[in-house]
Amino acid sequence: MSQQRHGSTPGNGPGERAGAVTAFPDLPEATIARLPEYLRALHNLGEAGGDTVSSEGLAAAAGVNSAKLRKDLSHLGSYGTRGVGYDVALLIEQIEYVLGLDQRRAVCLVGLGNLGHALAGYDGFASRGFKIVALFDADASKVGEEIQGLLVRHIEDLGRVAVEENIAIGVIATPADAAQAVADVLVDAGVTSILNFAPCVLSVPANVDVRKVDLAIELQILSFHEHRKASLTALPGGRSAPAGNQEAVGS
Amino acid sequence: MSQQRHGSTPGNGPGERAGAVTAFPDLPEATIARLPEYLRALHNLGEAGGDTVSSEGLAAAAGVNSAKLRKDLSHLGSYGTRGVGYDVALLIEQIEYVLGLDQRRAVCLVGLGNLGHALAGYDGFASRGFKIVALFDADASKVGEEIQGLLVRHIEDLGRVAVEENIAIGVIATPADAAQAVADVLVDAGVTSILNFAPCVLSVPANVDVRKVDLAIELQILSFHEHRKASLTALPGGRSAPAGNQEAVGS
DNA sequence: AGGCGCTTGTGAAGGTGTGCACAAATCGCG
DNA sequence: CGCGATTTGTGCACACCTTCACAAGCGCCT
Numbered sequence: 001m002s003q004q005r006h007g008s009t010p011g012n013g014p015g016e017r018a019g020a021v022t023a024f025p026d027l028p029e030a031t032i033a034r035l036p037e038y039l040r041a042l043h044n045l046g047e048a049g050g051d052t053v054s055s056e057g058l059a060a061a062a063g064v065n066s067a068k069l070r071k072d073l074s075h076l077g078s079y080g081t082r083g084v085g086y087d088v089a090l091l092i093e094q095i096e097y098v099l100g101l102d103q104r105r106a107v108c109l110v111g112l113g114n115l116g117h118a119l120a121g122y123d124g125f126a127s128r129g130f131k132i133v134a135l136f137d138a139d140a141s142k143v144g145e146e147i148q149g150l151l152v153r154h155i156e157d158l159g160r161v162a163v164e165e166n167i168a169i170g171v172i173a174t175p176a177d178a179a180q181a182v183a184d185v186l187v188d189a190g191v192t193s194i195l196n197f198a199p200c201v202l203s204v205p206a207n208v209d210v211r212k213v214d215l216a217i218e219l220q221i222l223s224f225h226e227h228r229k230a231s232l233t234a235l236p237g238g239r240s241a242p243a244g245n246q247e248a249v250g251s
Numbered sequence: 252m253s254q255q256r257h258g259s260t261p262g263n264g265p266g267e268r269a270g271a272v273t274a275f276p277d278l279p280e281a282t283i284a285r286l287p288e289y290l291r292a293l294h295n296l297g298e299a300g301g302d303t304v305s306s307e308g309l310a311a312a313a314g315v316n317s318a319k320l321r322k323d324l325s326h327l328g329s330y331g332t333r334g335v336g337y338d339v340a341l342l343i344e345q346i347e348y349v350l351g352l353d354q355r356r357a358v359c360l361v362g363l364g365n366l367g368h369a370l371a372g373y374d375g376f377a378s379r380g381f382k383i384v385a386l387f388d389a390d391a392s393k394v395g396e397e398i399q400g401l402l403v404r405h406i407e408d409l410g411r412v413a414v415e416e417n418i419a420i421g422v423i424a425t426p427a428d429a430a431q432a433v434a435d436v437l438v439d440a441g442v443t444s445i446l447n448f449a450p451c452v453l454s455v456p457a458n459v460d461v462r463k464v465d466l467a468i469e470l471q472i473l474s475f476h477e478h479r480k481a482s483l484t485a486l487p488g489g490r491s492a493p494a495g496n497q498e499a500v501g502s
Numbered sequence: 503a504g505g506c507g508c509t510t511g512t513g514a515a516g517g518t519g520t521g522c523a524c525a526a527a528t529c530g531c532g
Numbered sequence: 533c534g535c536g537a538t539t540t541g542t543g544c545a546c547a548c549c550t551t552c553a554c555a556a557g558c559g560c561c562t
Contacts, residue, residue: 024482024483028518029518029519030518030519030520031519032472033468033472035471035475036467036468036471036472037452037468039471040450040451040468041452054538054539054540055539055540055541056539061452062452063452065520065521067520067522067523068519068520068521070539070540070541070542071520071541071542073540073541074540074541074542078540078541080540080541081527081528081529081539081540082526082527082528082529082538082539082540082541083527083528083529083530083537083538083539083540084528084529084538084539085538085539085540086540098475098478099471099474099475099478100474100475100477100478100479100481101471105470105474105477114368114369114372114373115369115373117368117369118366118370119369119466121365122365122466124450124465124466124467125466125467127467128467128470128471129467129470129471129474130467130470130474168477169470169473169474192477192480193474193476193477195470195473199291199375200291201288201292201312201313201314207480209473209476209477211469211472211473213464213466213469214287214375215370215373215375215376215446216287216375216376216378216379216380216381217284217287217288217291218446218462218464219356219358219376219379219380219381219420219446220286220287220350220380221283221284221287221462222446222460222462223350223351223356223380223381223420223444224283224286224349224350224351225444225460226351226356226419226443226444226460227351228275228351229443229458230351232275279548279549281549281550282549305508305509305510306509306510306511307509316550316551318551318552318553319550319551321509321510321511321512322511322512322549322550322551324510324511325510325511325512329510329511331509331510331511332509332510332557332558332559333508333509333510333511333556333557333558333559334507334508334509334558334559334560335508335510335558335559336508336509336510337510
């Protein structure tokens with residue numbers, strides 16, 4: 001959500017093999033958002049030694065229900081075996097292919113404040129298909145600094161470096177009032193996907209995808225549920241739950 | 252999305268009255284997720300001096316379309332004036348009330364690695380209704396360190412401090428393999444809302460809300476769209492947007 | 503006072519996503 | 533070789549969300 005429409009190719013037959021240069025299954029947005037979670041779960045299971053997983057098992061590991069998982073995977077084609085389950089290695093390969101993770105993608109990060117520093121050092125990127133290849137900031141006092149072995153450059157160099165390094169994804173970790181200007185620079189540099197941590201909306205051309213992560217919004221949503229829970233427990237019979245530790249979902 | 256059941260009250264029929272005794276509008280989840288965005292936009296508009304906003308104007312500032320915005324707001328009640336628009340101050344007050352932001356909420360943060368440090372210093376929390384009142388880590392070498400004027404305590408103290416400080420929201424910024432244990436501790440300490448940055452699924456009792464933010468997943472979703480776009484431009488007749496800067500206001 | 507333009511609030515239609523329940527497919531075993 | 537246990541893939545019904553289109557309400561101007 002919060003994205004713009006995604007054109008979908010004309011009607012490509014679903015049955016067709018993957019690998020086709022062109023044929024791209026047009027997956028529901030909701031499914032796409034879950035594939036990375038399945039991928040993570042599969043990697044865990046793979047290290048744990050299993051060769052195959054049932055939809056039930058994988059669903060539990062990914063925190064969804066099994067019917068949904070099966071439907072999601074069926075959109076990619078038929079990579080399971082009835083009566084057996086899914087081949088872990090094969091499924092990993094397929095999902096990585098669909099997500100375009102078979103090639104390591106170059107990412108640049110703009111804004112090296114508190115959050116930017118943390119992102120630059122976050123190893124979850126490197127381990128999951130991405131490589132931060134350049135850091136930018138507008139603040140001259142930060143330019144030249146070295147973080148995680150990468151030099152912070154001035155944002156003026158972004159255009160040139162983006163082309164040199166073939167950067168298609170940019171991460172914005174600047175204050176809100178600088179974000180739109182940065183987005184404009186990124187777009188002009190040919191970046192077509194932006195991950196925005198600044199609390200503001202960005203205007204970009206239709207061919208550019210933007211995803212937004214706003215930490216405060218997440219907390220506010222939780223706050224709502226707190227508020228709601230409080231207003232419920234205030235009324236009905238005594239007290240809230242006994243705080244036991246009943247592990248709702250099977251771990 | 253990615254949340255567990257929001258059990259609502261028991262099996263309240265659909266049509267049935269909304270506001271339980273407490274009269275709480277039972278808002279669609281999708282609406283709740285957008286309210287914080289409206290709130291932010293309203294604060295911006297308020298500072299810009301406007302007394303009232305039209306649904307069109309607010310929608311643009313929040314990055315949604317106006318019909319959706321009106322429907323969302325209509326769920327809270329009628330706080331607009333036909334022919335005029337919405338009173339900015341009044342609407343801010345209402346949304347803050349619904350989100351439970353009229354009281355500042357105490358938050359604790361567990362895990363002070365790279366990301367944890369950044370979160371501890373993120374001023375977006377303080378400015379939007381939250382206060383980080385305690386920091387915890389399991390690593391003895393971090394305990395005692397002072398970050399942003401707050402002492403890092405050992406996680407063993409979490410239970411006691413959580414009660415003393417009346418903490419209802421916990422943020423997990425630990426590695427994935429520690430996250431479940433931390434969640435268990437939080438739950439035992441009476442925390443009923445968790446924001447999880449660790450890339451793993453958490454098992455918690457049904458009365459606890461969990462929201463997950465996974466930075467790598469966001470990138471992987473963008474990667475998919477990159478992949479798709481690449482496989483499209485490879486085929487059709489010439490193309491590639493002119494990179495102009497045409498402000499295609501996001502939908 | 504009355505009419506006119508503007509903007510909200512909402513019924514209804516269409517689309518997307520979810521979950522159930524079951525047929526189809528596969529394996530292992532006697 | 534056939535049977536039963538198991539597990540995938542999917543048709544269908546339902547719930548949720550989005551979008552359109554318009555009536556109802558409000559303020560302003562004459």
